Amino acid sequence: MPEITRKQHPTPPPINAVVIGRNEGERLKNCLKSLAGQVHRLIYVDSGSSDGSVAAARAIGAEVVELDLTVPFTAARARNAGLAALNDQSDTSLVQFVDGDCTVDALWLETSSAFLADHDDVAVVCGRRREQHPEVSVYNRLCDQEWDTPIGEALACGGDALMRVGPLRQLGGYRESLIAGEEPELCVRLRQNGWRIWRLDAEMTRHDAQITRFEQWAKRARRAGHAFAEGAALHGAPPERHWVRETRRALLWGLALPASLLSSVMISPWALLALAIYPLQFLRLSRAMPLEQAFFTVLGKFPESVGVLEYHWNRLRGRSRRIIEYKSAG
Template identity: 65%
Template sequence: MSLAAVVIGRNEGARLGRSLAALNGQVAQLIYVDSGSTDGSPAAARGLGAEVVALDMATPFTAARARNAGAAVLRADITLVQFLDGDCILRAGWLEAAQTYLAAHPKVAVVCGRRREEHPEASIYNALIDREWDTPPGEARACGGDAMMRLSALRAVGGYREDLIAGEEPELCQRLRRAGWQIYRLDAEMTWHDAQVTRFGQWWRRSLRAGHGFAEGAALHGKGPDRHWVAETRRALFWGALLPGMILLLASFAPWTAVALALAYPLQLLRLARRGGILWGAFTLLGKFPEALGVLKYHLRRDGRIIEYR
């Protein structure tokens, strides 16, 4: 099996150089897809031996569109593709482990491994993101932006859906699983990720983007047998919009009822804290507010613009 890598990015700076350097000499073809960078990323990528694809900025760019553009220029002999975000660095041994697993399991279309934050100590937000990446190994419902895929399976289902602002990988995995393929998460180190989320506003916009992704996914596949992201969308709307709206409405004419409803938040915080600690619980609950805004943004203003948090 012949392996290529497609790296996507926008103004990744030094992180892109490290990402491409880790792949150099490891794959048969190295593609970098740039989404309108102004920091010299395309020239830097060429200097590191990558073929560069620059997206036409007349059309709104998305990560899905960038990955499809990279896959479209792969050579005819390529059978596997490692997708990678430009802020991620490949770990030693991952490519061999992923290829070996795919060779032994012909029904698996996608394999992914453990993505870790390179600097979880830099901020509470980085630490929370590192925990978010820590999902159990085994058969999975979806992968993230870093994953190795069979090119034939990717093309058979039409590639990534290019109009999705967020959640394009889970949506792709939905279609792959419905076509009879499997997704598998290996118990192996895959990539370092550098989120660089150090401010509350960044975390807020990242959570808003997640809510937007929930709404998109539920609109596309929510009526399917696994109710894709329906529960996540409903939780965001309940805790982040419906319940606070009811509390504010009742506060003017039924204040004690409003207080009783407001008690649902500390009770929910206690429930979450028992499961994952007070800090994780607090941010999980607080995150429902930007997630709800993201859901509403999707339904009220589908402008096709990406939601950036850096």
């Protein structure tokens, strides 16, 4: 892994920030305050909030972009709107994308911008995203475990990342039709154009999921399945094979195996013994991850498979799926 070094740069590129959100309440205020004074321009893109987010953002000093909600909302469209608002910034500038339910670590922008200054072939750098309150629910803990990804060169980033503006503009930004998984899809295109993605062992953001109910978790898993299917449809061909394995696993464990077992039971009750394949899979996974994570990884394949089927059903009908919301208002 390249070392994070500090070179002397007489004219460092300006760092701007684009924050997106809707009805994030206090979470948004905390997010914007964590960036205020650290960036050249602070832009907040609002997606129809009814909780006073727009006024609160302006009071903190952010420039506000209000999305036209006559067009179906996606986070990708909101991020592109924030990027478009930086039209007076050169392609050498940097932009920190942040979700409105996150706060940014005080040292992150200094650390990440120094890394980009020393590594000209890296377009995106991200760090450690941690869940703010993992003790509140098992679902928050699952998010915290999900954020714990390997350090070094990566295939993709999440919603929080520092990026070079030039490559983003050259590729047309995020794919606005995606209801989820827009960052990994963007990273696929960046890598195809010779850029690299890097994850640093440095604190980046604190995320406040507020997932306290099973229903919320299941919707989030369903949304992930939809993202897997659409990502595979876009970039599933070799050599990328983007999210092909994840899509197949969702269909295998969440649909094909249950359907096969149910049909077998109609022939012989002994077929119920085959249901042991699920606890066996749980035991196999538990050797590499915490027990609760292994359990929900197995269970999650059922809502994921629903998301996969939703994507393909809508694709056959020529329709687009609106976003799958699972969060509570701030």
